[in-house]
Amino acid sequence: MGVYSGVILPLVLVVSGVLALVGLMTLFLPRLHRVLGIATAATYAAVAVHLVAVIVVLATGNAAGLVLTLGYLLASVALLPLLGIGRLGTPEAAAGDADPDRPVLAPDQIARVDGGAAVVIAITLAVLAWRVLEILEAGA
Amino acid sequence: MNPIVRIVIVVLYAVLGLAATGRSVYQVLTKFSEAPLPYTLSAVSAVLYVAIAIALWRGRRTFALWGTAIELVGVLTVGTLGYLAPALWPDHTVWTGYGSAYGWVPLALPVAALVMLVRDRRDRRARAARAAVEPAAPSGTLS
Numbered sequence: 685m686g687v688y689s690g691v692i693l694p695l696v697l698v699v700s701g702v703l704a705l706v707g708l709m710t711l712f713l714p715r716l717h718r719v720l721g722i723a724t725a726a727t728y729a730a731v732a733v734h735l736v737a738v739i740v741v742l743a744t745g746n747a748a749g750l751v752l753t754l755g756y757l758l759a760s761v762a763l764l765p766l767l768g769i770g771r772l773g774t775p776e777a778a779a780g781d782a783d784p785d786r787p788v789l790a791p792d793q794i795a796r797v798d799g800g801a802a803v804v805i806a807i808t809l810a811v812l813a814w815r816v817l818e819i820l821e822a823g824a
Numbered sequence: 825m826n827p828i829v830r831i832v833i834v835v836l837y838a839v840l841g842l843a844a845t846g847r848s849v850y851q852v853l854t855k856f857s858e859a860p861l862p863y864t865l866s867a868v869s870a871v872l873y874v875a876i877a878i879a880l881w882r883g884r885r886t887f888a889l890w891g892t893a894i895e896l897v898g899v900l901t902v903g904t905l906g907y908l909a910p911a912l913w914p915d916h917t918v919w920t921g922y923g924s925a926y927g928w929v930p931l932a933l934p935v936a937a938l939v940m941l942v943r944d945r946r947d948r949r950a951r952a953a954r955a956a957v958e959p960a961a962p963s964g965t966l967s
Contacts, residue, residue: 769835770831804839805839
């Protein structure tokens with residue numbers, strides 16, 4: 685639990701903060717889209733490390749509610765595909781869809797959409813990680 | 825509709841839908857009898873969020889307009905009743921305190937979505953009106 689609250693949670697919060705910051709900057713500077721891709725990859729890794737760490741904490745005798753804790757973890761994993769959602773707006777992706785309302789985005793618009801989504805997801809991931817900490821602390 | 829704003833709003837609705845779905849499934853499955861009204865409303869809000877996210881993505885504007893309007897009425901009603909009749913609410917819903925537990929996003933989001941959808945409807949009507957007038961313009965210029 686000490687390693688979780690002292691290392692893993694701060695790691696997730698820092699990565700979320702960086703993701704939010706890079707996302708915000710990408711909204712105004714679309715050329716930072718490549719950097720956002722790196723931050724997104726780091727976020728995937730941080731969420732995976734967080735997932736493993738929480739399972740280890742639960743397996744080593746923490747009495748936290750299993751359904752609630754795993755529910756929050758599942759939610760944080762389910763959010764990840766929303767990072768880089770701008771890819772759904774590429775002309776290639778839209779060409780395969782008969783829907784006339786399907787948005788087709790220019791490269792700078794894709795970068796801005798990804799930036800906006802990154803800000804939303806980063807805040808949500810940080811809140812979820814914080815909630816998991818509260819649940820684990822209550823069960824410790 | 826501005827595609828960037830539209831997709832970011834879709835993402836926000838998807839996140840809220842996920843949060844409300846998780847919350848309501850847990851509440852309904854584990855302690856529904858303790859607070860049936862708040863937990864039912866949590867489930868309704870979850871369905872509404874997911875439906876609006878899909879409607880906005882698929883361009884179902886009328887559905888999205890009605891959905892966001894219902895959502896806004898729900899947030900305002902539940903938020904106000906939470907202060908006027910607290911006995912009705914033994915536990916919190918997503919809309920309690922005007923969505924304060926979710927950073928007031930449940931209150932701000934339908935307002936933002938409604939502004940976007942109403943502007944879009946107005947622009948579409950203006951374009952349709954222009955398109956209806958334009959074919960007559962060449963004959964008008966000849967006279």
